[in-house]
Amino acid sequence: MGGTDTAMPVVKRLIDLDLDAAGAYLPLQFHFNVHSANPVGGENIRVLLGQYLIVRLSSNG
Known part of the structure; x- marks a missing residue:
């Protein structure tokens, strides 16, 4: 991604898909890393x- 793409x-779509699937879309042990040249954008993610x-x-536990 670059330019005006973010x-x-x-990220919002991943969350929506997981919510629609009642928490079954993303694995329970889902981990992620953010690689960004934009510190503010990276922190937002x-x-x-x-x-x-x-x-x-916390809602599943």
Whole structure:
């Protein structure tokens, strides 16, 4: 990705797919790494997906 493209729509789509599947789309042990030249964008991805995974884990536990 580059230019005006961002990964945020991809992250939001992953979350939507997981919510639609009642938490069965992403594996329970799902881990991710963010590689970005944009520190703010990278942090936004880490926070959004990380917080979603924390909430999902706490609601299943």
